[in-house]
Amino acid sequence: MKSICAIEGVTAAGIKEGKYGLALIRASGETAGVFTRNLMKAPPIRLMEERIRKGWMDAVIVNSGCANAYTGSRGYQDAITMAGFAADVLELPEESVGVASTGVIGRFLDLDRIRDQCTRIAPFLERSERAEEMAARAIMTTDLSEKHSLVEGDGFLVGGITKGSGMIAPNMATMLAFIYTDADLPLKEIRESLKLATERTFNRVVVDGDTSTNDCALLTSTGRAGRVDRSEFQEALERCCRQLAVQIASDGEGASKLLEVRVKGAPSEDQAARVARTIAESPLVKTAIYGEDPNWGRVIAAAGRAGVEFDPDSVSLCLGNGRIMLELVRRGEIVVDLPAAKAVMAGKTVIFELDLDNGDGSATGWGCDLTEKYVEINGRYTT
Amino acid sequence: MKSICAIEGVTAAGIKEGKYGLALIRASGETAGVFTRNLMKAPPIRLMEERIRKGWMDAVIVNSGCANAYTGSRGYQDAITMAGFAADVLELPEESVGVASTGVIGRFLDLDRIRDQCTRIAPFLERSERAEEMAARAIMTTDLSEKHSLVEGDGFLVGGITKGSGMIAPNMATMLAFIYTDADLPLKEIRESLKLATERTFNRVVVDGDTSTNDCALLTSTGRAGRVDRSEFQEALERCCRQLAVQIASDGEGASKLLEVRVKGAPSEDQAARVARTIAESPLVKTAIYGEDPNWGRVIAAAGRAGVEFDPDSVSLCLGNGRIMLELVRRGEIVVDLPAAKAVMAGKTVIFELDLDNGDGSATGWGCDLTEKYVEINGRYTT
Structure with missing residues (x-):
């Protein structure tokens, strides 16, 4: 069983x-x-x-x-x-x-x-x-x-x-x-x-x-x-x-990929969770994942509006798929290798690991990509 | 000029x-x-x-x-x-x-x-x-x-x-x-x-x-x-x-319809604005508008999570297109005429007017529908 x-x-x-x-x-x-x-x-x-x-x-x-x-x-x-x-x-x-x-x-x-x-x-x-x-x-x-x-x-x-x-x-x-x-x-x-x-x-x-x-x-x-x-x-x-x-x-409606957002270095677990949620909820992040577009800018911009204090110039961001972990931003410096990052996004799971460098709070959130299918499912639900 | x-x-x-x-x-x-x-x-x-x-x-x-x-x-x-x-x-x-x-x-x-x-x-x-x-x-x-x-x-x-x-x-x-x-x-x-x-x-x-x-x-x-x-x-x-x-x-990305959300009867203008925003931002509301589905339940459910106090049993909700205004819910009672409501949604503008019956605050917010086109535009932006 x-x-x-x-x-x-x-x-x-x-x-x-x-x-x-x-x-x-x-x-x-x-x-x-x-x-x-x-x-x-x-x-x-x-x-x-x-x-x-x-x-x-x-x-x-x-x-x-x-x-x-x-x-x-x-x-x-x-x-x-x-x-x-x-x-x-x-x-x-x-x-x-x-x-x-x-x-x-x-x-x-x-x-x-x-x-x-x-x-x-x-x-x-x-x-x-x-x-x-x-x-x-x-x-x-x-x-x-x-x-x-x-x-x-x-x-x-x-x-x-x-x-x-x-x-x-x-x-x-x-x-x-x-x-x-x-x-x-x-x-x-x-x-x-x-x-x-x-x-x-x-x-x-x-x-x-x-x-x-x-x-x-x-x-x-x-x-x-x-x-x-x-x-x-x-x-x-x-x-x-x-x-x-x-x-x-x-199994999110219309989802083709699982998104895992790991946030660390936040002032508290609650605040880490809030950042993870804001990223996982962002339509721009979700569509980027669907398009297998390593658009780290959208991830960090979403973090920036979560209402949690951090210094944009000292954040680090990694991208993974469960097997490989790739650096995109290292303490505010862009170190992304675009073709490699795109390849990492090709699988069924996309992981972002964001270090805010402002404390010990960490949390993980989950979401999925936003696809045409989501729109189709929800545009015709009642009928 | x-x-x-x-x-x-x-x-x-x-x-x-x-x-x-x-x-x-x-x-x-x-x-x-x-x-x-x-x-x-x-x-x-x-x-x-x-x-x-x-x-x-x-x-x-x-x-x-x-x-x-x-x-x-x-x-x-x-x-x-x-x-x-x-x-x-x-x-x-x-x-x-x-x-x-x-x-x-x-x-x-x-x-x-x-x-x-x-x-x-x-x-x-x-x-x-x-x-x-x-x-x-x-x-x-x-x-x-x-x-x-x-x-x-x-x-x-x-x-x-x-x-x-x-x-x-x-x-x-x-x-x-x-x-x-x-x-x-x-x-x-x-x-x-x-x-x-x-x-x-x-x-x-x-x-x-x-x-x-x-x-x-x-x-x-x-x-x-x-x-x-x-x-x-x-x-x-x-x-x-x-x-x-x-x-x-x-002109929202991929939008086919303008959404106007008028909220009144809120405890304050700020709170009315918060409700209007939560409705205009809800993917379920946005896809319902795209599908021309008079799903008033999604509108009221979105209002219910805006963090503003009201009694669900005394809200009223109308649907309009700039010419006609149709009642969907009257003081908690469902009075929707589904075929008529669907017809009202066929145009380029969809208006929801929500009365929370809990004060004098009012505010109007704007949004648009969520379409497959939005996903297409944002899934391939950087490339």
């Missing part, structure tokens, strides 16, 4: 019919959640913010195709009803069933279809590779591929699935992610760990700078593996989330 | 040879300037920030094709030399000649070409429609059309030319603009007027959210029309700048 079903205590099922998918994940345990910061929170998010307070979930039901966003009090009631379908079929208390939706904004849920799908898939809940694949596929919208991650710690596992392709920006939450572990940790630590891991991974992915109304990340501990070392758990969780985050960036 | 040469005391000349253009504008008077806020200020900007302090200019020399940005102390020296060419040929004190550059970042100026072009065009300096056209064309980079504006006040004129197409964002300065008036005002008022007008017009244009290293707006008063009413002047100046700003947005 390659993600959630590797965790003891987790079973899953899913179905995808055209645009409309439904996933069920059954796992009892202490649960933490992080949610979108967009003021326009969708009703399922508002419901989840209430339900997550007691720190326990037994299952989640997730639909794709309709976000149940901007649907007011009827939408809120629909979210309760939707969670109720799962509670009924799984014989669970309604308040311990989580709910999430993703898809078009401003339409009501088709509750008949959701009830029907829920009833049909519930008997197939199981702990298998096929089950986690079906669940991961069910939550996809414009994603081109399922996203799985599994990390092995010392005596415990962390596994997750995610979706997210457009409307990705680092203002939590930027996608749906369902993460499970068998590590047994106090609720407080589960919450803190998820918050920190989200800050360092999902919140550092930018596809188009838009923040969704709907997105959330949940972490449930089934506790089956017993107590573990806190810092080891943190590391494993971040690794799991990072793998998912990179998959989101790689 | 349609812009700067309508102002008594202003003569101009220009030449465009392939990518490389040069403009000379001769006008003596009290002068104010606003400059890019990007940390990566190009050397000509650093020189201008010094020269503008005394508040007087006799001429400007402007080249396109090379931004003389990220060129260090040699670039700074080159900017002085370039201004010197104009000072020599026009027999002016060097310190009262302004300089501006636009084009590729990270290359040194071709001073030989600039001197040659300067010498060749200086004899053609004149006050004519042809002269202002040549100057406006000379400063274009990826612009598809010259940009002129002329506004008549009560006994005075304000006229300007501008360039700017990619790398447009509302963090002053977002382009090059050269504005002239025959109104006679104290230097202090010229400075304040330009600052406020810039804030309300140029700084509210977004093409791609990137802020240039080079851009500046200058306002010179030849004073030939005598004293004028301050508030009348402010109004005329803003009108002139707004006309130029709209032309910049319409």
